[in-house]
Amino acid sequence: QTVLTANIEPATTWVRNFNPFNQTSARQSTLDFMYEPLIVFNRFDDNKPVYRLAESFTLADDLKSIDFKLRKDLKWSDGKPLTAADVKFTYDYIKKFPALDFVSIWTFITGVEAVDGQTVRFTLKEPSSIAAEQLSQLPIVPEHIWKDIADPVTFANENPVASGALTEIPRFTGQTYDQCRNPNYWDAASLKVDCLRFPQLADNNQILTATADGTLDWGVSFIPDIENVYVAKDPEHYHFWYSPSSMVAFLFNLETANENNKKAFNDLKFRQAMSMALDRATMIDIAGYGYPTLNEDPGLMGELYKSWADEKVAADLGKFGKYDAEAAKALLDEAGYADKDGDGFRENPDGTKLSFSIVVPSSWTDWVDTVNIAIEGMQAAGVDAKIETPEEAVWTSNLISGKFDAAINSLPASASPYYPYKRAFSVADKGKTRFTAQRWFNPELEALVVEFTHTADPAKQKEAMAKAQRIVAENMPMIPVFNNPNWYQYNTKRFTGWSTEENPFVNPSISRTNPARILHLLALKPAG
Amino acid sequence: MNQPLLSVKNLTIDYIGDETDFRAVDNVSFDVAPGEVFGLAGESGCGKSTIAFAISRLHRPPALIRTGSEILLDSREVLDLNPQELAAFRWREVAMVFQSAMNSLNPVLRVEAQFYDVLKTHLGMTKAQARERTAEMLKLVDINPDRMRDYPHQFSGGMRQRIVIAICLALGPKMVVMDEPTTALDVVVQREILQRINELRKKLGFSVLFITHDLGLMVQFCDRIGIMLGGKLVEQNTAQAIYRTPQHDYTKKLWASFPSLHGGVLA
Amino acid sequence: MKTLLRNRKALVGLAIIATIAILAIAAPLLTEYNPATRTGRPHQAPSMDHILGTTRIGQDVFARVLYGARTSLMVGFGAGLLITLVGTVLGIVAGYRGGKTDEVISFFTNMVLVVPNLPLLLVLAAFIGQASPVVIALILGATSWAWGARVTRAETLSVKQKDFVKSAEMMGERQWRIMAFEIFPNVISIVGINFIGSVIFAIITQATLEFLGLGDPRAISWGNMLFAAQKASALSVGAWWEILTPCFALAFLGIGMSLLNFAVDEIANPRLRTGNRLGRWSLLVRNGEGRL
Amino acid sequence: MSETILALDDATKTFGHGAATVYAARNISIALKAGRALALVGESGSGKTTCARMAMLEYLPNAGRVLFKGQPMQDAAAKEIASYRRSVQMIFQDPFASLNPAQTIAYHLKRPLQLHRPEIGKAEITATIRELLQRVKLDPDIIAPKYPHELSGGQRQRVNIARALAVKPEVIVADEPTSMLDVSVRLGVLNLLNDMKREMNLAMLYITHDIATARFVAEDIAVMYAGQIVEWGATSEVIDNPQHPYTRLLLSAVPNPDMRFEDGGSDMQPDHVDAVRSLSARTDGDLIEVTPRHFARVTAKA
Amino acid sequence: MAFLFRRLAFYLAAFLAAATINFFLPRLMPGDPIQLMFSSAGAELPPESLEALKLTFGFVDGPLWQQYLTYLGSIFTGDLGRSIKYFPLPVTSVLGHALIWTLVLMGTATIISFILGTWLGVMAAWKRGSRFDVIVSVSAIFATSVPAVVTSLIVLFVFGFTLDWFPNGYAADPSLDPAFTLQYISSVAYHGVLPMVTLCTVLIGGFTVTMRNNMINLLGEDYIVMARAKGLSDRRVMLWYAARNALLPTVSSLAIAIGTILGGSLVTEVVFNYPGLGNVLYQAILARDYPVIQGQLLIMTATMLVANFIVDVSYVLLDPRLKAA
């Protein structure tokens, strides 16, 4: 038996919960590993679809419906056949129990039907070119099990019957659990790893210990000073690779309750000056141990969406994304921000006081450090910026409700800039998520984002994005500083086949947000 | 006088202080004959209890018995006894009633257990034997033996005092030291107890070292009396002599401060 | 006060606290670094430039520990004062007034006593969110007075029995005057012990709360230093100076306060005093000048 | 006959309730007259202090009255109580406990003056304190600034007396004022009390268990047993001609250097003592005037 | 007996009051668990699913008084709701599991340090002023004055990291299944050493000092002197007369110490990643897991009350003087 030890999530004790619809309390090895997706889109390979339960999909020409064709002879782990009926059941089921619908798929589709034993058809509310991606996010569950479950919301699904690679739980304690090979897995031939083992690791110190002593084969944690603490322990086998992931950006609340600050925040020149006051290199170097990737793109593309970036935007507006203390001061001078009362800080052009705090969750120390460096820069430019460190929960709710002046925030990585734009700039999301915290909205931009999903033509999509990023770059609603690293450590002592910097065939993260992890797992094989 | 039972010679005791020492007993010498009642009188703090403690060698640091002091009991130097000898000596030869007998019984042990302690340690008695002896002793001091299973707080002050006396006499000691055994009691009870002790003394023949500040009582009860002042023994004589013909000024002053029941002031 | 200075424990304790206080006050003279800003590369080991090395983001540990002392002392003494004030007033009032007043106060006292303090504080600190040192001092004051109230009440009850209180009552003194001038001066040693104990408690608790991440991370304090060090995995990456420095600072201050506590204890209860005399006694015994 | 200033009239005080009721004082009637002292004697726990406390209004009798110059004080107004407090002063048994260790002697004397003699100005207070201390034969310069623990027991008791005198009282209640003092200083304090009583025409309640000192100080004596007065009358009359068995027992138990135990001093038979006790504890019977102004409780033989 | 009833009534009242505080406190905390989960769940949760989450965890808001009544009812039925962080486990099972470990850790540490501390205190008082006394007293001062955080960090640093003699976390080797096997039990013991040492260090000083002070006060009592005068052996006087009586106030301090112990064990558990109650509480606070916080405070208060009551009872049983009262 080959057992691969991995760390997905920090926890103080494992709770046996494999309910695939529960996004917050179920074990993070439930999706993808246990419930096979229909299709996996490989972001590291031009977002190409890798067919899993589905062997193909067809998007209608009007982009208003989509058919998935399932593979033949699929089986659940208990040996019962997996058919289009199960898919239909699943979608009907979550319509019945909205608490299960963790991606609100029923706001996206209007109907589901089993065309035949192998084919399901979804009808869409709006034309969408990304329907396959959206619909692949949800797990498919066996009708013969779930139809009898009275309360699927609190159902812990302790002994799952599923379709994925690893469905069996031979051992589960508060401190470790194993998830092993599905006896009826359709792709068993590709799977060389018999079991994944998840030891419970509570905090950085423990993770660090487990990583450094070689217990972990696959890790996704932040390791400080990794060259010394980890790689140096066994340079031959211990490796890491930090590719760019979610974007970290500063933002100003354009609707802040503080009228004086609001004036400045709504002044594009002020925002641009602030952006130029940020010493991004130092943030990366000091706060981030050098691991993050610089992001100076006012259009928010950065390293991550490089292929979508419009060079002209960078040429025209790129300078506002770069650290330039003198230019920042000059721009502020020009815009009329001057220290009139001699307190060492600039006031608004109309003489009202300008003073704000940047909120950051207290326990996210790297961000706290980042903000401190930002404040050094802003203060050097003569702006009275301070830091405020509420708890994570409070930070989140303040961002959502708009009770703050300025903040540091992140936007998750995705296959295309569509998602970050949609998340951050949809007026419908205002007051609902922390991603719209800056409260900057632009109808033209929103139209372009919709337009992007209404065409399946890559050229048109690219054009829409080019227009969109120019609008964003011109308005600078967010001030990106860097992209977080995609934490990933791997140990080649027991397994090989890892996705590496040299051979980046798949997003290497084992975390729940990366469905391609199943592809990664299938690529691994015992060493030697 | 024949061979004394207790002979204290040049007893000097200091309480060691952080910088200076306090001389509580200063070169005190006296003898107590077998069967005799010797009284020590003097005002509070003059060193009476300190002497009493020294006789059973009960002092703990910072008390220091100065070299040159001698305490002979039956011609044996008490200060030279080794721990085993000392353990055997205590209570068998010299027993003691404390200043506040009220508090000298352990509040959480039954009376019986406090007898048994002594009887077992010194005579190796079994529980049953000890119970028998306890009953005997309690009867001696007029306490119903049925109450031996009670706790000290269930007795009145006078009864507790008598219980202590009974424990004192349980081993038939040669000498009983009584350090103000009746100060906390009213005169009637006091009188009762002292009479009882007097009877027992006559019956059992032990000597008594009796400490009090009540000179009138002392003259009534003691054969000889020593008067102490500031750690020194300033006068020592028979009770009658101390009463009728006090020599030392201090003794005279003491008598002068007693209002009497029938005249103005005594003496 | 004189007795306090004659006590060796008190002297050492006071010396420790004074040293820390002086270091805290003189911090700007002792280090040119600003404790809040980066002044060097991350995690530099102790060197001439940075006597106690630097933190994860390059702040000077020495500067932080010096300025942090200010916070610890301020919170400690502030909260200690508050706790003692509340405890003493409630204790004396309950003990002296008796009756219903006593019943009500005692009920609350006992209730606060049976609610575990640290967990409650944890919840409170989380409730308040980013509790700054001042806020921590305030909530400590609000929740930790019970023990002091209880012992002060007990002591008041015994002092109240004393004839001088009776005498004042019979003289027709006002109640507040009796509490303030007759009783209070006589429970002062208990109040002193309570105060020092509360200071220790406040210092420890503040550090603990901050270590658990429930404090305001902007504050420069020893608890936050521990929190930051722990967050930066200082132990794992071998930056022992970052974690051990606040550890020892806290231990040192704790020991100083404890010594003082014991000294006051001994002064309040002379039986506990050992002092010099036992040493002198042993010496005399060894020299054959006496025995037991 | 001088006037009665303070009196307890048929006063009863109990503690506890139900089966655990203690009759600390039962139907006590006593009268204190100007220039005279009444001694209360009796064994420990007989209720002497309880009587004193009732007289001090520290607690009120459950039944009966406290009369001050004929006025019942139980439900007097606060103002009357205040003047009562000023007129009736107490000297406590324990000179250690009755002075606040945290305050100077001067403070102790200053407070009653400030409270009850507001007519005395600030400047005069110091002079008055000096005068008071001199009156109790203490040197004001040395004593006034000292703290209680720096004084001897006798000195402290003198300070207590001075404090009681500070407000020019009419009644002094002294609860065993000398029992904690060394023999050698006792007499001095008693003499002082005697002098004050005469000079200032004070009425005095003198509580003691030492019948000999009672004789020295008091004109009248009342013997208590188990919460009741068993006998009372003029001191010499009661001592020389005791009527109640308990009084006799008490007198016979007083240490007497003229009677060695061997010489028949040990004549108290336990049986006799018990009999006297149970007789004295009975609550039936009345105080009968045996000879003029000499009362004894007579209990019918069982 | 009446005394015990009075106490019992007090405990009931205190419990209700504490329960009420428990109810309102978490509800006043800013930030709610759903938003927290929502934010940490990442981007793929669209805002619409917030409602789904609220449904999941039963966060349907009735009027406060109604919630309060339901809550009071739930206390007495023992149904404390479901944990949010450990969804869908019921709070009782989350706490029950943690309780076992806390009992193992705290119980053992308390017993060890109580016995050892008491013994040291007795010996130190008996040998007053000796070198033993000096060493014990001074170390006790040191031990009591160093915060649990500091002790645990230093212990972890020295024995866990630097010397690497003991594991840095867990209650047992994760690769073993819980069972009554020698292997598992010895693994539990091995993992317990460091937290235990820390807790003992934190606790022992207090016990030592209390006992020493009590003893010293008692050694001046007449009945102790009398016991020595009786010729009893030192050992017997020390144990049977002095220590026994000095223990009484110590026992009562034990009840109050439970609070300190809970606090100390919280920090220790967090530092050593020990799966006990303290750690659970800490995590619950961070995750705003109200049901667990509530249940936890309730359990802790109940523990304190029970401990106090046991002490009250045993006090009455141990001290004959109180029986009469």
Ligand SMILES: Nc1ncnc2c1ncn2[C@@H]1O[C@H](COP(=O)(O)OP(=O)(O)OP(=O)(O)O)[C@@H](O)[C@H]1O
């Ligand atoms: N442990 C001690 N340390 C220092 N001094 C002490 C100690 N014990 C007693 N003394 C002092 O020694 C002197 C004699 O004390 P001792 O107890 O012998 O007096 P006493 O004559 O028995 O007085 P009393 O009649 O009040 O019992 C006193 O002045 C007392 O203050």
Ligand SMILES: Nc1ncnc2c1ncn2[C@@H]1O[C@H](COP(=O)(O)OP(=O)(O)OP(=O)(O)O)[C@@H](O)[C@H]1O
């Ligand atoms: N506050 C009280 N509560 C309950 N019982 C009391 C109280 N005060 C006095 N007693 C009881 O009342 C009785 C009389 O007490 P009191 O103090 O008056 O006696 P006493 O004659 O002054 O005794 P002593 O000579 O010891 O001072 C005693 O049995 C005592 O126990």
Ligand SMILES: [Mg+2]
């Ligand atoms: Mg004495």
Ligand SMILES: [Mg+2]
């Ligand atoms: Mg009395």
Ligand code: NI
């Ligand atoms: Ni805030």
